Each structure stands twice: as structure tokens, then as C-alpha cells.
Amino acid sequence: MSDTTSAGRTAGAEPGQKVAVLGTGIMGSAMARNLLNARLSTTVWDRSPDATAPLAVAGAHVAGSAREAVDDAHVVITMLPTADAVESVMFTGKAVDALAEGAVWAQMGTIGMAAITELAGRLAQRRPDVLFVDAPVSGTKGPAENGQLLILASGPAAAQPTVHTAFAAIGRKTLWLGDAGRGSAMKVVLNAYMAILIEGVAEALELADRLDVDAGALAQSIEGGPLDAPIADAKLHKMERGDFAPEFPLQWALKDVDLAISAAGGSKLPLIEALSRQWRAAVDAGHGREDVSAAVLALA
Incomplete structure (x- = not known):
């Protein structure tokens, strides 16, 4: 086909x-x-x-x-x-x-x-x-x-x-x-990419807080430039507001990250594997039903 x-x-x-x-x-x-x-x-x-x-x-x-x-x-x-x-x-x-x-x-x-x-x-x-x-x-x-x-x-x-x-x-x-299965292969890859973006936003915001950098100014610095991505921008603003109303629950985002690790077989994905451990800590802390933006709470 x-x-x-x-x-x-x-x-x-x-x-x-x-x-x-x-x-x-x-x-x-x-x-x-x-x-x-x-x-x-x-x-x-x-x-x-x-x-x-x-x-x-x-x-x-x-x-x-x-x-x-x-x-x-x-x-x-x-x-x-x-x-x-x-x-x-x-x-x-x-x-x-x-x-x-x-x-x-x-x-x-x-x-x-x-x-x-x-x-x-x-x-x-x-x-x-x-x-x-x-x-x-x-x-x-x-x-x-x-x-x-x-x-x-x-x-x-x-x-x-x-x-x-x-x-x-x-x-x-x-x-x-x-053939059937190629759609799921693409989805696993896309969700791995998305997860890395979202964790990157969470850690950048945590670093900004530790360095006394204004989160609003950070968002303005990114907006419209080569680092701007719609999903990252949306989650940055949710994290900034402390808004964890579920759009994509963290527990299902973690499930998709683990599917990527499983699909890779013996090949190492060191960043994704570390991300899985980090998000599992957030889920275990009771944030699984909240939005994936709640990943930032595991960094506090």
C-alpha cells in the first residue's frame, strides 16, 4: 500500500x-x-x-x-x-x-x-x-x-x-x-518525541525557578523562535499556572513511554529510560490522573 x-x-x-x-x-x-x-x-x-x-x-x-x-x-x-x-x-x-x-x-x-x-x-x-x-x-x-x-x-x-x-x-x-502495525510504530516514535519535549519544559522551568528567572519572560523568549513548539508552549503555560487539569493524563503518558522502551528491544534509549523513572515517581506520588504537565511536580 x-x-x-x-x-x-x-x-x-x-x-x-x-x-x-x-x-x-x-x-x-x-x-x-x-x-x-x-x-x-x-x-x-x-x-x-x-x-x-x-x-x-x-x-x-x-x-x-x-x-x-x-x-x-x-x-x-x-x-x-x-x-x-x-x-x-x-x-x-x-x-x-x-x-x-x-x-x-x-x-x-x-x-x-x-x-x-x-x-x-x-x-x-x-x-x-x-x-x-x-x-x-x-x-x-x-x-x-x-x-x-x-x-x-x-x-x-x-x-x-x-x-x-x-x-x-x-x-x-x-x-x-x-500494513497494520505501522501506525502504532509511528505513534510510539511521536510520543517518545513528545515526552522528551514535555520533560524538557519541566526541567527548564525548574532551572528557571532555581536561577530566579521569570517563567513568563522565559515563555516570551521562546515564543515565535526556533525553540517554539505548540505542545511545549501549551505545557509550559499549564506548568506556570499550576494547572494540572487532565488533557493527557500522566499515567497514560508514562504507559506510552514504556511502550517505546519495550518496542526498542535490546537497544538502549538512555534519555527515555531515565524519563520513565522520573514520571513513575510522579505517578507513584499520586499525580497519575493529572495532566502530563504534572511531571514538573516530581522536580520540586
């Missing part, structure tokens, strides 16, 4: 297309709202009824189980936090058996390359009539709410027409990267 990109929002949904979203946390709920805004028939399910109640008000169908949610969906999106959660819902819970013939399962959470390979293989054996797309997203709460995620898709070309409308509703661009 050649690499292609697609961008833009659709004016309306494909007639009769139905989408199911399994997992309606910060990211999944934002995706579901954008699917509804694109006038797609959207069914949602989450282990917590509190997570789906606001979506019901917005017009989503709320299913009583994952099996019920996927029953007649053309596109099934799993936006669950870990590989174990995906396995539990789709295989142990037998949702995979309820998938419609010809449906596309779009696995969009970040769960690592090894897990994607295993899931794709199990699906091929159990449901060869269902297409599997590995499509993790790059972006946090704000981009998700605004339909501006970057979708790192990989999988069979035959799935692209089916997922096009749904992906256009939730993302600014879909980058097709090849």
Missing part, C-alpha cells in the same frame, strides 16, 4: 453508515461528539454509565454492552487505554463475534506494536470477514474536541473507503502508513 494522506471535513455522512465507539473517556467522548456533528449514526459504550450519559443527551445511542454496540456498525472504533482492556472487551467479552460481516474494526488507542500484531492475527483467524485497521491518533483533549487529530492509519486498502467519513469527522488528516 502506498503512503497517502487525506484531509478535510465531510459535509455529511455516507447514507446509513453506523459507527460504534467503545471507550468514551477524554478522547473517545470527543470523537463520538464529532461523529454526531457529522450526522453519523453513532452508538457508544463504556464500562462507566457516567461516561456515556452526556453523549446520550447529544444524540448518541447508548448500548448496554460492547456486543450490543457493535452489532450493526459499519465502523467500530476502540478507544481503550490498554491492550488488556481491548482484549477483555473484544475477545473475552466476545464483542468480536458480534461484528457485522464486512465491518471495519479501527483500533485507535495507543497499545503498542506487539499488541496490535496479536490482535490483528487473532481477528484474522476468528473473523476473516472483518477488516482490521490500526489507527492510533496524535493529539490531546483540545484537538480531539475540535476534530483536529492526526490519524496514523495502517491496514488493508479495502478498508479506506469505509472509514473515510468517520476519520474525516474526527481528524484533520489521515496518514496511511502501510
Whole structure:
């Protein structure tokens, strides 16, 4: 499959297309709202009824189980936090058996390359009539709410027409990267890069405090120059304000860092490995559910 990109929002949904979203946390709920805004028939399910109640008000169908949610969906999106959660819902819970013939399962959470390979293989054996797309997203709460995620898709070309409308509703661009697993490989690399940027911001702010350098002046010095990066700027201001309201929880950022270390195999990633230890200390101190910007608290 050649690499292609697609961008833009659709004016309306494909007639009769139905989408199911399994997992309606910060990211999944934002995706579901954008699917509804694109006038797609959207069914949602989450282990917590509190997570789906606001979506019901917005017009989503709320299913009583994952099996019920996927029953007649053309596109099934799993936006669950870990590989174990995906396995539990789709295989142990037998949702995979309820998938419609010809449906596309779009696995969009970040769960690592090894897990994607295993899931794709199990699906091929159990449901060869269902297409599997590995499509993790790059972006946090704000981009998700605004339909501006970057979708790192990989999988069979035959799935692209089916997922096009749904992906256009939730993302600014879909980058097709090849066979299933290549999307997750790209996501691991991107998240490693992001983690280094965020820890760099945290340590620069800590150094500024120790040297009595004004944090606002530091931000102004960076703004508009070669060191300016949107994610770093956003987290710098959150750290400066002491605002740790979750956009990307630290515990999930740590999970992604550890996925990068695992994916590297025997190759050493000394900076990432040190970063993992540092962020684990912050999670162990009780900051895991706070935003990744709470990494700065481990430096105090």
C-alpha cells in the first residue's frame, strides 16, 4: 500500500453508515461528539454509565454492552487505554463475534506494536470477514474536541473507503502508513518525541525557578523562535499556572513511554529510560490522573 494522506471535513455522512465507539473517556467522548456533528449514526459504550450519559443527551445511542454496540456498525472504533482492556472487551467479552460481516474494526488507542500484531492475527483467524485497521491518533483533549487529530492509519486498502467519513469527522488528516502495525510504530516514535519535549519544559522551568528567572519572560523568549513548539508552549503555560487539569493524563503518558522502551528491544534509549523513572515517581506520588504537565511536580 502506498503512503497517502487525506484531509478535510465531510459535509455529511455516507447514507446509513453506523459507527460504534467503545471507550468514551477524554478522547473517545470527543470523537463520538464529532461523529454526531457529522450526522453519523453513532452508538457508544463504556464500562462507566457516567461516561456515556452526556453523549446520550447529544444524540448518541447508548448500548448496554460492547456486543450490543457493535452489532450493526459499519465502523467500530476502540478507544481503550490498554491492550488488556481491548482484549477483555473484544475477545473475552466476545464483542468480536458480534461484528457485522464486512465491518471495519479501527483500533485507535495507543497499545503498542506487539499488541496490535496479536490482535490483528487473532481477528484474522476468528473473523476473516472483518477488516482490521490500526489507527492510533496524535493529539490531546483540545484537538480531539475540535476534530483536529492526526490519524496514523495502517491496514488493508479495502478498508479506506469505509472509514473515510468517520476519520474525516474526527481528524484533520489521515496518514496511511502501510500494513497494520505501522501506525502504532509511528505513534510510539511521536510520543517518545513528545515526552522528551514535555520533560524538557519541566526541567527548564525548574532551572528557571532555581536561577530566579521569570517563567513568563522565559515563555516570551521562546515564543515565535526556533525553540517554539505548540505542545511545549501549551505545557509550559499549564506548568506556570499550576494547572494540572487532565488533557493527557500522566499515567497514560508514562504507559506510552514504556511502550517505546519495550518496542526498542535490546537497544538502549538512555534519555527515555531515565524519563520513565522520573514520571513513575510522579505517578507513584499520586499525580497519575493529572495532566502530563504534572511531571514538573516530581522536580520540586
